[in-house]
Amino acid sequence: LHKPISPDLVMESVTHLLQHKAPPVGTLMIVGADSAMLDLFSNLLSPWGFQLIFLRNPQQFWDTLEQSNPDLLILDFELPNISGIELCQIVRQDPQWNDLPILMLSAEREANTVQKVFEAGADDFIHKPIVGPELIARILNRLERINKQRRLSNTDGLTRIANRRKAVQEIERLIRIANRQQKSLCFALLDLDHFKDINDRHGHEIGDQVLKKLGELLKQHFREEDVVCRWGGEEFALCLFGMEKKQAIDRLNAFLAIWRQQIFIGKNQESFRITFSAGIAQYPTDGQDLQSLYQAADTLLYLAKEKGRDRVLS
Ligand code: GH3
Numbered sequence: 001l002h003k004p005i006s007p008d009l010v011m012e013s014v015t016h017l018l019q020h021k022a023p024p025v026g027t028l029m030i031v032g033a034d035s036a037m038l039d040l041f042s043n044l045l046s047p048w049g050f051q052l053i054f055l056r057n058p059q060q061f062w063d064t065l066e067q068s069n070p071d072l073l074i075l076d077f078e079l080p081n082i083s084g085i086e087l088c089q090i091v092r093q094d095p096q097w098n099d100l101p102i103l104m105l106s107a108e109r110e111a112n113t114v115q116k117v118f119e120a121g122a123d124d125f126i127h128k129p130i131v132g133p134e135l136i137a138r139i140l141n142r143l144e145r146i147n148k149q150r151r152l153s154n155t156d157g158l159t160r161i162a163n164r165r166k167a168v169q170e171i172e173r174l175i176r177i178a179n180r181q182q183k184s185l186c187f188a189l190l191d192l193d194h195f196k197d198i199n200d201r202h203g204h205e206i207g208d209q210v211l212k213k214l215g216e217l218l219k220q221h222f223r224e225e226d227v228v229c230r231w232g233g234e235e236f237a238l239c240l241f242g243m244e245k246k247q248a249i250d251r252l253n254a255f256l257a258i259w260r261q262q263i264f265i266g267k268n269q270e271s272f273r274i275t276f277s278a279g280i281a282q283y284p285t286d287g288q289d290l291q292s293l294y295q296a297a298d299t300l301l302y303l304a305k306e307k308g309r310d311r312v313l314s
């Protein structure tokens with residue numbers, strides 16, 4: 001009745017199970033001191049295209065968490081110097097990591113272990129020894145749900161790029177990293193020029209198409225690691241990590257040159273172009289936090305409008 005199942009067969013059945021779902025790719029941070037367990041994780045999870053961050057020493061916990069910004073945190077119950085439960089509680093107390101899903105592992109069989117794990121704020125629990133397919137199924141399940149929720153709450157409905165909520169989160173994280181690594185970054189605000197006239201002349205739907213195109217081209221033009229978002233209305237924001245103002249101005253001017261050439265077709269097949277104005281502020285010279293960077297960039301944006309629009313100021 002209980003034929004032993006070969007690992008190959010297990011992998012095959014899990015593969016089969018997931019064939020009709022695109023496996024969600026995400027970053028997993030795994031904290032544990034047990035080398036055999038970490039090896040097992042590596043073997044089980046690598047084929048799924050996850051990025052795996054292993055941490056043996058909880059002392060580097062916060063640095064690693066911030067830099068890897070994982071989609072899922074896996075904590076072993078038994079850790080050196082601190083218990084997994086304590087670590088889980090501390091993470092949960094930090095508002096920044098409030099929605100990070102946490103999966104706890106434990107070999108403990110005591111009845112109240114599971115209760116303690118959930119009280120500490122973990123989302124899921126797995127008993128050791130680890131059963132491969134169960135672990136994979138739980139991780140995929142967790143990531144799929146998280147990704148769906150995240151996509152909705154982080155994306156601007158019209159342009160499909162990041163919304164302000166998401167951008168603020170990302171930029172604040174980048175500022176902390178820049179601070180630690182002694183790097184600079186640039187925050188830029190872009191605002192379409194006389195956009196109200198486009199709406200008035202061609203209608204709101206054409207106006208929407210302009211906004212969509214701007215989002216699309218910004219995503220294309222800037223790097224994967226840059227933050228590109230719709231800040232609100234006809235304003236967009238960028239955060240360029242590791243960049244000084246000089247480079248940032250060049251990048252934005254290059255983009256403005258491309259954007260100026262973009263031709264839109266409005267009412268009665270009438271074609272038009274539209275420019276934007278932008279202000280750039282640099283961390284840490286113009287501001288030490290997002291609020292002051294925003295103010296500096298906004299002041300420059302206002303100045304760019306005053307000086308005749310269609311320009312980037314820093
Ligand atoms: P300025 O050069 O000074 O920025 O002039 P402007 O006309 O662009 O600025 P103003 O702030 O007067 O108008 C912004 C317009 O953007 C008004 C608003 O109706 C429009 N707008 C904001 N959000 C949307 C949107 O989602 N879709 C469309 N079509 N228009 C929008």
Ligand code: MG
Pocket residue numbers: 191192233234235
């Ligand atoms: Mg505006």
Ligand code: MG
Pocket residue numbers: 191192193194195196234
């Ligand atoms: Mg405007």
Ligand code: MG
Pocket residue numbers: none
């Ligand atoms: Mg305005």
